Amino acid sequence: MELITMSPRRKITDGAVRTGVVISVLLAILPLGWLLWTLVSRGIEPILDPEWWMESERKGGAANAIVGTLVQTGLAAVVAVPLGVLVGIYLVEYGSARSTLTRVTTFMVDVLAGVPSIVAALFVYAVWRTTLDLPRSGLVVALALVLLMVPLVVRATEEMLKIVPQDLREAAYALGVPKWKTILRVVLPTAMSGIITGIMLAIARVMGESAPILILVGATSGMNWNPFQGDQQSLPLMMIQEYNKGPSGYDEVWGAALTLVIAVAIVYVIARLLAQFTGPKIEGR
């Protein structure tokens, strides 16, 4: 039952806005669907071949690129995750809003979060290649990825630690538990599921980063497990290379793109699962 009768004009405006809102949702879903359909329809053929996963590019596969992507991302995570989590702990547990270092750190993390990936790559280039004159390698890419990953991890940790109730900490202190142990045994576990989700999302983010790869490492069609020496392929790099070959390489390009998206999707799924298993159990489950 409608209590108030609306003038036709108001009714029309209301209806028009409602339509507009629904259209905008469709406008977002359309490209996503189109993109996914293209990816699957064009990329499925190469990746269904077991050779794609087992052999290096020299033998018609993409295993070298997959390995490179995983090694570089993994290396970046090994550095960025502890660093980012510690900075988050510093900001929430040790820093006070008044101290200069806290404010500077918050500001700097904000700045870093806004740095375009190509600028981060240029910085690593300026330090590693121009100043230290060291060779290109997978490690150098990982260093650039660290720069891109740290702010994401810091943000996630900070947000999660902030919502851990103060009472929990105080209860631990009241029992005489030292602060560091309180953080490690009480605060971190409580926030763990959120932090892990944040970390996984950060990993997924940097996995597809392609700007640093252009500057900091050379391509190779052979297998190279060692990020510290020599050229190392990765999926984005493989895509660029095959794309530059022209239409003959498009099958590989779409195959590599689909592989990359699948890899990102797997990380996302792991993030969700971990969040479910490590989350605080509520409602007596």
Place this chain on the structure above:
Amino acid sequence: MSEAGQANRPVPPSGRPGAKELSSSGVARTGDRVMRTLATGSGLIVSTVIGLIALFLLIQAIPSLLKNQENFFTFEGSWVVSGDELHFGIPQQFYATVLVSVIALIIAMPVALGIAMFVTEYAPKRLKKPVAYVVDLLAAVPSIVYGLWGILVLGPAMVGINQWLVDNAGFLPFFSKPQNAANMSTGGTMLTAGIVLAIMILPVITAVTREVFAQTPRGHREAALALGASQWEVVRFAVLPFGFSGYISGAMLGLGRALGETMALLLIISTAGPINFNLLESGQTFATVIANNAAEFDDPLKTGAFISAGLVLFALTFIVNAAARAVIARKA
């Protein structure tokens, strides 16, 4: 260290009445010192590294800028970056960067607003989460995949539209016949690039807007409803006034992302174009000009020229992001 010592002593209650933080655990141990040092050290490291970014880029850019024979901010010719006499300038890159970002914003802003309104106001309960999730998924796709899709799928699909625009709207400066005829057959235009960028920044804008809209005080909303407002009027008089600044700052965060985007644009537009308003031209942004020439970074002077372009990009994104943060901070 004196601060650490103080923190470990219990604060007398009379000292700071009502102080909420309980900053001490009462017991000082080695573990405490290790943990504090680690955490504080990490904060210091990160801050230092970011300071170093600006410093290093500046140090590397200065020699090239000094050798530059042209005015860095006005020289429009093609770059000469080898030898002792350098000629380079950024107006073309600046123009292309800003133009594609503006196209992206013009497309993405209304759509993001609509999605945020849908998720917070209009959607039936069981649709809210899936729609929000789908939009977030857009952010998970790597930018190189967007670029590939843009040049191999969207670009060709745009060819007919581009032709139609030239034939029927060619009198407008935006849609006149491009100087580079290849643009018409590949669809690798500023317009295509702008559309792809819009899709890429949509999740950022939507996420921020959604969050602020959801925080609209219940009272405002109910007051509007009590006066007999239609759903649109609730949005217009309660949600929008409250959440508008959040929407703007979300858009600026999206703009910051668009300015620095590299790979997608490198694949879609990568040949230098003229400075005019034509959306069907090609162009090189700061990021793509750096990435395009990365293979030839063999000489510090040459590298420095591109680093100076990177520095301008750094400054540009910094200003935009700082503005976005300022808007958020004023609201909070």
